[in-house]
Amino acid sequence: MPLNRSCYMVICVVLLAASAVAQEATFTENRAALVRELRAYAERDSTLPGGALDSRVLEVLGEVRRHEFVPDGQRAQAYKNHPLPIGHGQTISQPYIVALMTDLVKAEPEHVVLEVGTGSGYQAAVLAKLVKQVYSIEIIEPLAQEAAERLERLGYENIETKLGDGYFGWQEHGPFDAIVVTAAASHVPPPLIQQLKPGGRMVIPVGGRFQIQSLLLIEKTLEEEIVTRQITAVRFVPLTGGH
Amino acid sequence: MRFLLTAICLVSAAAISFEILLMRILSITQWHHFAWMVISLALLGYAASGTAIALGRQWLEPRFHKAFALSALLLSVSIVGCVELGQRVPFNALEMIWNPRQFLHLASMYLIFIVPFFFAAFCVGLAFTCRGSLIHRIYFVDLFGAGLGALLIISLLFWLTPPQALVLLAAMALSASVIMMVKVTAGGTLIAAQIAWSAALLLTLQQGWVELRPSEFKGLSQALQVVDSRVLTEKSSPLGLLSVVESPRIPFRHAPGLSFNAQSLPPEQLAVFTDGEAISVINDFAAGPGGMDYLADVTAALPFRILDAPKVLVLGAGAGSDLLLALQQGASHIDAVELNPQMIALVRERFAEFAGPVFDHPLVDVHIAEARGFVARSNKRYDLIQIGLLDSFGVTGSGVQALNESYLYTVEGIRSYLERLESGGLLAITRWLRIPPRDSLKLVATVIAAMREMGVSQPESQLVVIRSWNTLTLLAGKRPFQPEDIDAIRDFAQLRFFDLAWFPSMQPGDANRFNQLEFPYFYDGIAALLDAEAGNFIERYKFYIAPATDNRPYFFHFFKWRVLPEVLALRKRGGASLIEWGYLILVATLVQAVIAGSILILLPLARIRPGWPAGIAGRMGSYFFLLGLAFLFIEMAFIQKFILFLGHPLYSVAVVLAGFLIFAGAGSGYSGRMANRLEASGRSPVQFVTGAIITISLGYVFLLPTCFEHLMGLDERIRIGISLALIAPLAFFMGMPFPLGLKRVAAQAPDFIPWAWGLNGFASVISAVLATLLAVHFGFTAVLLMALVFYGLSSLLFRN
Incomplete structure (x- = not known):
């Protein structure tokens, strides 16, 4: 009967809406729990040069909807402190690593940042909430397209993406206050160092996709000298009985 | 009888070739290490076949030829099928630390790859059980076939791609199945299935249906994701699959350790990946000396x-x-x-x-x-x-x-x-x-x-x-x-x-x-x-x-147990790279092999307990188990000891494996006659044989290093000949204890034969992993000495 059918449809719509609301609430809750977990780690054994994580970074991680940046099948895992595969042999980094990397670039609201390796766009989204403008380059075509669409849909207006070779940076928008390279290559491209402003910072994770061993921080001093530091995410003294 | 022995030879050759080929295939699609783990576990198929035969023995015996033919056909189908199916499992080894679901995927891989080994061993085990009078000859062709198979696949891999070799091995198993049909009277369906499968194999070869798809996280897969990149050519050999990749739009610039202060950049490069990883580059000569x-x-x-x-x-x-x-x-x-x-x-x-x-x-x-x-x-x-x-x-x-x-x-x-x-x-x-x-x-x-x-x-x-x-x-x-x-x-x-x-x-x-x-x-x-x-x-x-x-x-072995709790705790805080996975995987493989082996072999066999004479189960069970451990311990130690002498790990695997299998086969073939002669003079054959094994091995422990040092400069072919000559006497005697034991069991408790086969297979599976673990800690000489202790013990068990 028509009446029954519409009733059925209304019930379905209501149920779907309710489940969407419930799911959204779960995501929000999980995100908050993740931020608490990251804060606890950072406080306990931070190896960061400046001590604990900048609270703004954690706030932003509490805002960015990571579940929008992972494939549908991985959404339930989105707020676990894990790296996740996003297709095409790429990953979305472990949130703790994203937090450390974001912290290391010392983002300021007036900064212009270059990202090499857009991936899903999550790192760019995190940076975009802290700086004026993010430019992001990706070499894998489908990922570049998906990320561009996703970032537009989610309303990130201060991120510009392109498909292309990150080795030579993005000359017309440089120099940059900070550069984030999301996967280490065999060497740090010298053109990228040239596109770093004096006083600027570049961060690169070193290691495998699922096992980052350290973060490489490259600073260009105001005198244009290069100082680099390699920072391990955890405090681990390799010698029993102290160093 | 000649048909049966030929079929066994073909099955054994196909099985060992497949084992070596699978290592190649999984090294290309996954990583060498996981390949090794999957294969170690898949070999449990050998042991499990013993159980199946023991359970179905009465039904199988009157249908021997047909059952053998069917099993060989299924071996042929599963050789191709398991590789195709295995590649559909979304297993990602790198994600294991984060995602427990990967363990389920891994378990599915084990189950899939167990199948061909199960059917191969089913054929041989069936022959042992149903043709007890031919034990020595069956064991001889089994080992001889395996030895030939090892040589065959390594030479074939210089000419054929892994998928082509796969089809060839399937054809070998199929021909074993066809040969056995000579003795089958009413086998219309089976013949139809054989014809259909032959056609399918031909088409597979012609159409290139079997394709290797490396993990998307390997370097090659990642390089191919880049816009406009493509494989220009591929070369395959037992040493690896080389893939030359060009990426014209975003060129490779591989320069490890290049200074931040470098004054010039690398020229355009072509990348050469080995097994989809380990990049090496060809620099563009046109860039000139300045490039x-x-x-x-x-x-x-x-x-x-x-x-x-x-x-x-x-x-x-x-x-x-x-x-x-x-x-x-x-x-x-x-x-x-x-x-x-x-x-x-x-x-x-x-x-x-x-x-x-x-x-x-x-x-x-x-x-x-x-x-x-x-x-x-x-x-x-x-x-x-x-x-x-x-x-x-x-x-x-x-x-x-x-x-x-x-x-x-x-x-x-x-x-x-x-x-x-x-x-x-x-x-x-x-x-x-x-x-x-x-x-x-x-x-x-x-x-x-x-x-x-x-x-x-x-x-x-x-x-x-x-x-x-x-x-x-x-x-x-x-x-x-x-x-x-x-x-x-x-x-x-x-x-x-x-x-x-x-x-x-x-x-x-x-x-x-x-x-x-x-x-x-x-x-x-x-x-x-x-x-x-x-x-x-x-x-x-x-x-x-x-x-x-x-x-x-083991230069790359860095693991220490006492650090494990600390590094595991640091995993979520960005410390995942502190965990040394290789060693843990080895230990996990051993534990899995013991558990899976017990479930697949020991539990089902425990149901069959006819009235064996006192002491048979415990004594002869231990005897066959120790033999399984000892044979592989010696074989593995020798592969290692010969690598430097033969100048190549691949030559060492091929020569040692083939040498041990062929000469052990010869030994087993001769064991019956020798036993009769020794028994006639009142001496225990097993004691004599194990004594010979221990003496020769001990002699080698002391003499081989000097011997190698002096002969190292000789031509490659002469060194291969010397290696085979050195292996021959030892392997000849090592082929004897198993059939001698089987002979005794066949006389005293024929129902125990599947147990002997299963326990020996179980030990062989464990021994490869155990030998590596022992070598990591104590070295290969210790592994060799331990094998000699096992031979000594088995001699005592046999005597008492």
Whole structure:
């Protein structure tokens, strides 16, 4: 009967809406729990040069909807402190690593940042909430397209993406206050160092996709000298009985 | 009978060939390590077949030929099917630390790959059980077929791609099935199935239906994701699958350790991946001599700041980057050693125009050889021996190669290189940098140990180490470095923002200046290794960094149990790279094999307990179990011991495996006659045979090293012949205890035969893993000695 059918449809719509609301609430809750977990780690054994994580970074991680940046099948895992595969042999980094990397670039609201390796766009989204403008380059075509669409849909207006070779940076928008390279290559491209402003910072994770061993921080001093530091995410003294 | 023996020979050959081929296939699609784990477990199929036969024996016996034919057909189908199906399992080894679902995927892989081994062993086990009177001959053709199979597949892989070889093996199994039909009267359906499968195989071959799809996380897959990149050509051999990749829009620029301050950039490059990983590059010759200027700004260029126009030996030439470096830096002559002839052929022939005359340069001589073997046979002296970076950082970093034996970086190896140097010569080794240090400190410890063995009293004055953010280059001098050398090293490093990790008279303030680490790990570590208390430091260090030796050639093994709780706890805080997976995987494989083996074999068999004579189950069960352990322990120890002599791991596997299987087969064939003769003279055959095995093996433990040293210089074919001659007497006797035991069991308790087969198979599965684990801790000589203890025990068990 028509009446029954519409009733059925209304019930379905209501149920779907309710489940969407419930799911959204779960995501929000999980995100908050993740931020608490990251804060606890950072406080306990931070190896960061400046001590604990900048609270703004954690706030932003509490805002960015990571579940929008992972494939549908991985959404339930989105707020676990894990790296996740996003297709095409790429990953979305472990949130703790994203937090450390974001912290290391010392983002300021007036900064212009270059990202090499857009991936899903999550790192760019995190940076975009802290700086004026993010430019992001990706070499894998489908990922570049998906990320561009996703970032537009989610309303990130201060991120510009392109498909292309990150080795030579993005000359017309440089120099940059900070550069984030999301996967280490065999060497740090010298053109990228040239596109770093004096006083600027570049961060690169070193290691495998699922096992980052350290973060490489490259600073260009105001005198244009290069100082680099390699920072391990955890405090681990390799010698029993102290160093 | 002749038909049956031919069919068994074909099945055994197909099965062992498939095992070796599967290792190749899984090394291409996954990683070598996981390949090894999957295969170790899949071999349980052998053991499980014993159970199935025991349970269905009464039903199977009257249908022997048909059951054999069906099993061989299913072997044929599953050889192709399991590879196709296995590739559909979304298993990602790298994600195992994060995603427990991966363990389920892994379990599915085991189940899939068990199938062909189950059917292969079902055929042979069935023949043992149903044709008890032919035991000696069956065992002989089983071993003989396996020996031929090992030789066959290794030669075939030089000509065929892995998918083509797969179809060929399936055809071998199919022909075994067809042969058995001679004895089957009413087998219409089976014949139809055979015809249909033959057609399917032909089509598979013609259409190329079986395709290898490497994990999307391997270097090759990742490179192919880049816009417009493509594979230009592929070459396959047992040494690896080489894929040459071009990426015109976003070119490769592979330059490990390139200085931040580099004045020029790498030219365009083609990448050569081995098994989808381990990148080596071909530089564009058209870029001209200036195009290679970037090479002056890598850490590996350091030795050329000290040596003038050196005679160079490059160990591991790959696609030629280290040669270009040496040429660009003014080497007067270069001997380049590369293991894989296809790598050289690609650069010399197919890509000659792009690469230019790298290997045909008038100053270059190319040698296709394994590094250690080449050095041992050569009597030339060099100013510089250069060992470059050939493994990929991702693989090094994940710790999965922990159990790959490497004779390149052992105390004996380093010593042999140092001995080939001119008086002012240098050994230069470049490695990826890992933090906290593992391989770099182990390398330093190994070099120091080699120097001390050579009588160097102050190794600290003959050692220099520098590092960039991702590479480390070590120089070991034949004589102490001079003040002018130190000045050159300091200048080189300073200009390129490289850090000094060690040089004679270095002060703590000289370390950790450009690429700052939380601690001066490298300087402190090297200083501690040079100290009188070095042993204490190695003991207290949280990774295993004691020098590697030829007896324990596990350079990449860094795991220590006591650190496990700490590193596991740090996993979520970004400390995942501290976990050394390789060793844990080995232990996990052993545990899995024991559990799965017990479930698959022991539990079902426990249901059959007819009235065996007292002591049969315990005594003979242990006898067959110990034999299974001992045979493989000896075989594995010999594969290791012959690698250096035969100059190639692949030759060693082929010669030792084939030698042991064929001569053991001959021994088993002769065992019946010999037993009769010995028994007639009142002696116990098993005691005699095990005594012979122990005596010969002990003789080899003491004699082989000297023997090898003197015969190393002989021609390759003669060395293969000598190896087979050395293996022959030992293997001949090793083929006897199993059929002698079976003969006794067949007489006293025929129902125990499937148990014997199952227990022996179970032990063989465990033994490969156990032998590696024991070798990691105690060395291969200990593994060999342990095998002799097992033979001694089995002799006692048989007597009582």
